[in-house]
Amino acid sequence: MGFQGVGVESNFITLLRPLEFFICISTTDSATALPVLPLGVLPKIPVPPLKQTLDTYLKCVQHLVNEEQFKKTKVIVEKFGAPGGVGEVLQKRLMERRDKTSNWVYDYWLEDMYLNNRLALPVNSSPAMVFPKQTFRDHKDALRFAARLIQGVLEYKALIDARALPVDFARGQLAGTPFCMEQYYRLFTSYRYPGLKTDMLKVHMNAVSSAPEHIIVACKNQFFVIDIVPNNKQLNETEIFHQLEKIVAMSENAEEKQPPFGILTSDGRTEWAQARETLIKEQTNRDSLALIESCVCVVCLDEPCGLQPSDTNRALMMLHGGGHEKNGANRWYDKSMQFVIGMNGVCGVVCEHSPFEGIVLVQCSEYLMKYITGSPSKTAKLTTERDLAPPRRLLWKYNPHIQGLLKASADRLQRLVNNLDMDVFKFMSYGKEFIKKQKMSPDAFIQVALQLAFYKCRQRLVSTYESASLRRFQEGRVDNIRSATPEALAFVKSMTDEKTTFSDSEKMKRLRDAINAQTNYTVAAITGMGIDNHLLGLLKTAKDLNMEKPEIFCDETYLASNHFILSTSQVPTAVEMFCCYGPVVPNGYGACYNPQSDHIIFCVSSFWENTETSSAVLIKALNEGLLEIRDLCNRTGAAATKPADSSQGPSQTHKSGK
Numbered sequence: 283m284g285f286q287g288v289g290v291e292s293n294f295i296t297l298l299r300p301l302e303f304f305i306c307i308s309t310t311d312s313a314t315a316l317p318v319l320p321l322g323v324l325p326k327i328p329v330p331p332l333k334q335t336l337d338t339y340l341k342c343v344q345h346l347v348n349e350e351q352f353k354k355t356k357v358i359v360e361k362f363g364a365p366g367g368v369g370e371v372l373q374k375r376l377m378e379r380r381d382k383t384s385n386w387v388y389d390y391w392l393e394d395m396y397l398n399n400r401l402a403l404p405v406n407s408s409p410a411m412v413f414p415k416q417t418f419r420d421h422k423d424a425l426r427f428a429a430r431l432i433q434g435v436l437e438y439k440a441l442i443d444a445r446a447l448p449v450d451f452a453r454g455q456l457a458g459t460p461f462c463m464e465q466y467y468r469l470f471t472s473y474r475y476p477g478l479k480t481d482m483l484k485v486h487m488n489a490v491s492s493a494p495e496h497i498i499v500a501c502k503n504q505f506f507v508i509d510i511v512p513n514n515k516q517l518n519e520t521e522i523f524h525q526l527e528k529i530v531a532m533s534e535n536a537e538e539k540q541p542p543f544g545i546l547t548s549d550g551r552t553e554w555a556q557a558r559e560t561l562i563k564e565q566t567n568r569d570s571l572a573l574i575e576s577c578v579c580v581v582c583l584d585e586p587c588g589l590q591p592s593d594t595n596r597a598l599m600m601l602h603g604g605g606h607e608k609n610g611a612n613r614w615y616d617k618s619m620q621f622v623i624g625m626n627g628v629c630g631v632v633c634e635h636s637p638f639e640g641i642v643l644v645q646c647s648e649y650l651m652k653y654i655t656g657s658p659s660k661t662a663k664l665t666t667e668r669d670l671a672p673p674r675r676l677l678w679k680y681n682p683h684i685q686g687l688l689k690a691s692a693d694r695l696q697r698l699v700n701n702l703d704m705d706v707f708k709f710m711s712y713g714k715e716f717i718k719k720q721k722m723s724p725d726a727f728i729q730v731a732l733q734l735a736f737y738k739c740r741q742r743l744v745s746t747y748e749s750a751s752l753r754r755f756q757e758g759r760v761d762n763i764r765s766a767t768p769e770a771l772a773f774v775k776s777m778t779d780e781k782t783t784f785s786d787s788e789k790m791k792r793l794r795d796a797i798n799a800q801t802n803y804t805v806a807a808i809t810g811m812g813i814d815n816h817l818l819g820l821l822k823t824a825k826d827l828n829m830e831k832p833e834i835f836c837d838e839t840y841l842a843s844n845h846f847i848l849s850t851s852q853v854p855t856a857v858e859m860f861c862c863y864g865p866v867v868p869n870g871y872g873a874c875y876n877p878q879s880d881h882i883i884f885c886v887s888s889f890w891e892n893t894e895t896s897s898a899v900l901i902k903a904l905n906e907g908l909l910e911i912r913d914l915c916n917r918t919g920a921a922a923t924k925p926a927d928s929s930q931g932p933s934q935t936h937k938s939g940k
């Protein structure tokens with residue numbers, strides 16, 4: 283097959299040239315008509331003008347560093363951007379790269395954001411969707427749910443393989459433009475291999491391969507293979523249910539019990555890569571790994587974790603499984619999609635983030651939830667069923683050294699579990715409809731409220747990341763909206779330190795300025811004019827050219843501006859569920875929010891080991907701030923005729939104790 287990609291090996295293709303990859307699928311998979319894929323017609327991501335990025339950079343960092351440091355930075359930046367300077371050389375190279383590739387930033391971004399990161403995937407990288415709590419009367423109920431979910435996955439995957447998913451279109455800012463659909467094609471075909479220095483993301487081309495499809499089921503830390511198409515006929519839901527029942531029975535057989543190898547995938551990437559090198563010396567282990575690495579998805583049948591199924595605890599179970607004593611080893615984190623079905627009704631999906639963004643995960647999850655609840659389960663009336671061979675248990679060869687590695691990984695996961703301070707908060711006083719009535723962007727409003735909350739806690743603003751979708755462009759992923767704007771700082775000061783100095787109308791003006799600045803940055807970022815990808819591209823180009831690292835990238839300000847103490851993301855859902863993730867730096871917060879018409883769900887995370895952060899404290903400040911902003915809007919009369927209800931006070935904040 284005429285793959286244009288770099289690193290083609292057997293059925294695998296590395297994700298270095300995704301455009302060609304998909305063109306390749308479209309031309310070789312003659313059984314499937316390729317509908318109007320926007321990919322080919324979408325524009326390429328632009329390279330922003332150098333001066334524009336450098337000016338914006340200075341504006342973004344001025345109020346985040348001290349005056350002396352900023353003066354130093356300004357000199358460095360001006361030198362970098364001077365006519366005939368290093369910046370111009372690098373910019374020219376980037377423009378050439380743009381001409382030659384379908385997305386000039388894709389590989390740079392993927393490596394920087396994910397593959398070079400050595401931290402463990404759970405908590406630090408892999409987000410999770412938490413499904414509504416299910417009520418299972420017994421384990422059979424849970425298995426029925428699992429069978430239905432697997433059936434839904436197979437139907438959704440068939441739509442993807444046939445390129446039959448309807449094209450997504452932008453909503454909100456600059457609504458109506460078509461989105462690149464490429465991220466969907468990686469949902470069930472990706473695998474992230476650990477590497478000693480950098481990981482490798484690969485796509486398994488099931489759509490055009492003759493390899494039989496299978497899923498992996500994890501149960502009591504054992505891994506089993508279910509063939510999806512035994513004897514050339516796809517399993518029906520009843521058959522899946524019975525295969526799952528067999529797995530549960532097999533997992534209880536103490537004599538055949540295998541050590542909990544999944545725990546290795548929860549470790550730091552270098553540690554796991556080293557362990558994997560040891561494992562693959564044995565053919566048995568190579569065979570087991572090969573089956574996991576080529577599966578459609580992993581389905582984790584979890585034991586009850588013994589915790590109240592609160593929103594926060596369900597989020598924790600999705601993010602890390604509760605450590606090795608709970609379900610922490612009943613996972614395989616390298617696989618892009620892992621569905622979790624807890625026997626106690628705690629369900630969701632945890633995903634390896636490098637192949638796709640949360641928005642695509644939401645679309646898939648919503649499809650599955652609608653599929654599950656949409657019509658009665660077919661396992662109820664047992665349809666014709668074949669006499670199938672039982673699923674195969676994956677076997678491992680091990681020795682005391684490998685057992686030591688398992689123990690070390692378990693200890694490190696436990697530390698991560700103990701360290702995660704997670705708090706899911708449903709702000710019930712108002713939602714995006716109230717904000718829209720103020721003629722403000724709900725997303726910008728929430729971002730400004732997050733800045734206010736942080737300022738209330740720490741009396742300063744910090745470098746903030748908000749994901750901005752680039753799916754308007756070929757192979758677009760995300761860039762950063764730098765939400766800690768100078769206008770946000772002016773507003774939050776007027777609401778806190780200087781609240782007695784400013785009248786309501788002055789505060790309201792500052793609020794509107796902050797929201798306009800945030801909205802303008804959003805529009806810039808989603809149209810490819812963000813600064814983070816551009817600066818990264820210039821840095822990586824210098825590296826490609828074997829140049830000495832330009833001073834601008836060694837500067838303290840640049841390092842601080844890339845240390846995202848607030849890592850935020852809007853992940854809205856149309857079905858009852860929510861997304862959550864961990865902080866990206868030890869002294870930071872993860873803040874994922876899901877705006878609904880009359881309420882907003884916030885998932886705030888931080889680390890207990892850091893004495894400066896507390897998720898409960900940030901949430902308390904967020905609740906206060908959101909109410910204060912609403913009251914300001916209502917008082918100044920900018921609100922629409924009917925103000926939002928003011929019944930909820932800060933005392934209703936849901937807190938987790940530290």
Ligand code: COA
Nearest residue numbers: 453454455639640641718721722723724725749750751852
């Ligand atoms: N007055 C009234 N209504 C307004 C308004 C205003 N001034 N500004 C916006 N609105 C409306 C919009 O029309 C939209 O209406 P809808 O709900 O009917 O569609 C709604 O408010 C939401 O718009 P807004 O809050 O401005 O946000 P958005 O939907 O454009 O989202 C981003 C902004 C940055 C979140 C979005 O562009 C994006 O990039 N999302 C992807 C994030 C991502 O990738 N997350 C996952 C990372 S893993």
